[in-house]
Amino acid sequence: MFTRFFYHIGRYFIMLKRVLAMPEKWSVYKKEFFHEIDNLGMTSLPIIAIISLFMGAVITIQAAFGFNSPWVPLYAVGYTTRDSVILEFSPTIISLILAGKVGSNIASEIGTMRITEQIDALEIMGVNSRSFLILPKIAACVLINPFLVIISMFLGIFGGWALGMFAGVITTYQYVYGVQYQFNSFNITYALTKTVVFAFIIASVSAYHGYYTSGGALEVGRSSTRAVVYCSILILVFNFILTQLLLS
C-alpha cells in the first residue's frame, strides 16, 4: 500500500515537471487558457451563485436562532454570517463543490482523450501533451477560482441579509452593523490563499487521474470519481494545514 502511495506521489510530481515545461507556442496555449477560463470558471458561476445565496441565508437564520438571548446583540448575526462565509464557507465549501464539478470535468475530459488515443495523437505530433492539456487548466483554475470565491462571499453575505430580512429575523441596520463590526482584512488574504492552493489541487490532481486513465469508458468514470474523492480529501487536509499556518 505504501509502495503504491509513493508510486503515485512520484508520478504526480514527474507529471508536474513536464506540465511546467516551456510551452511550444505561447499563442496556442493562450487560446487554450481563455477557453478553459470559460469552460471551468464561467460555467461554474450559476451553481456557485445559487449555493452561496442560500447558504448565506441559512447561516443567518441559524445564527439568529442560536443567538436568541438578551445577552447577545442581534448584530452578532451579521458578524457571524460574515466570518463564516469569508473564513470557511466560500473558500472551502465552494472549493469542495468545484472539486466535484470542475474536477470530474477535467478527469473525464482528459481520460476520454487518453482512451480515444487523442493524447497519443498529440505526442506523435511532437506536442508535450501534459503541458498542453494540463497547464492551461491549472492556470485558469488558479486565476478564476479566487474571483468565484469573492463573488461567493458577496452573494453569501447578500443572501444572509436578503433572506434574513424576508424571514424577519434581523433588520438591515443590525445586519450591516454586524457585517462591518471588527472587520479584519487578513481574513480575505487567508481565504484567497486557501482558494489558490485548493484551485491548484483541483486542477492538477484531477488532471493526474485523467491523464493516467487506462482501459475503456468504465475506467474514465472511475478516474473521474477517484479525482473528486482525492481532491476533496486533499482540500480538507490542506485546509487544516493552511489554517494552522496562517491563523495560529
Next chain:
Amino acid sequence: MIELKNINKSFNGRHITQNFSCSFEQGKTNLIIGESGSGKTVLLKCIVGLTEVDSGEVLFNGRDFLKMGSREKQNLRKEIGMLFQGGALFDSKTVEENIIFPLAMFTTMTEKEQKDRAEFCLSRVNLKDAGNLYPSELSGGMKKRVAIARAIAPNPHYLFCDEPNSGLDPKTSILIDKLIKEITEEFQMTTIVITHDMNSVMEIGEKVIFICNNQKWWEGTNKTILNTDNKELQDFIYVSKFLLELKNKAEK
C-alpha cells in the same frame, strides 16, 4: 527509410515481438499484416515511441530514435504523421481546427496560410465542405479521411496508419487505401500500414510483412503473396471458404 533491428518487446514476461528486423522504403506503402493480437499495433507504437521497446534499434533515415533525447524525439515526431484506428480527432475542435492544429503549433505560417493548407488537405481527401463540422458529426469513413488530412498537413516524411479501414465498408476501405497510396507517392513519404484486410494487401501492398508467433514470418509483395507456400500465411489468407474455392478453381 525506416529500419528496425532486432526489436524485442514483452509485457509481464509475455513476448509480443521477438527479434523483429526489417526495412521500410520511401515512396512505398509498406504493409504489416497478421491476426488480431499478433502484436502489429504494439510494433507500430514501438516504432513511433509510444511504447518503449525492451531492446533493438529503430532508425529513421539512419537516426536511432531510441537513443535520442526527449527534445530530439519531439523534433523527429514533427516529421511523423499518424492515422489512428479510431481517427483520434480532437472532439472539441472542428475539422478545420483539427487540421490547423499542428500547423499553428509548429509552423510560422500566418492564419491565412494555415487555412489555405487545411483547405488543400481537405480537398485532397475529398472533404472540401466539411471544415466547419465537428468530429461527432462525421461518419467513420469521413473521420478517417479527416485524420489523413491532419496527418499530411505538416508535410510529414513518415506516415503510419493503424488499421485505416477497420469498421469501414469495402468500398470506403478501398477509397482510403487508394488515398494512402496516392499521397505516399505524391509526397514521397515512408508509409507503414497495419492491417488484417486482404483487400488492402492486394490493393496497395507494395511491400508486405506477415507477423506470426510474435515474429516476422514472411516478407514479399501483393504480387507474390497469393502464391506463397508458407502454411501459416496461407491459413491467414484463405481463411474464408469463398477465397479457398477461388484458389482451388484457379489451381484446376
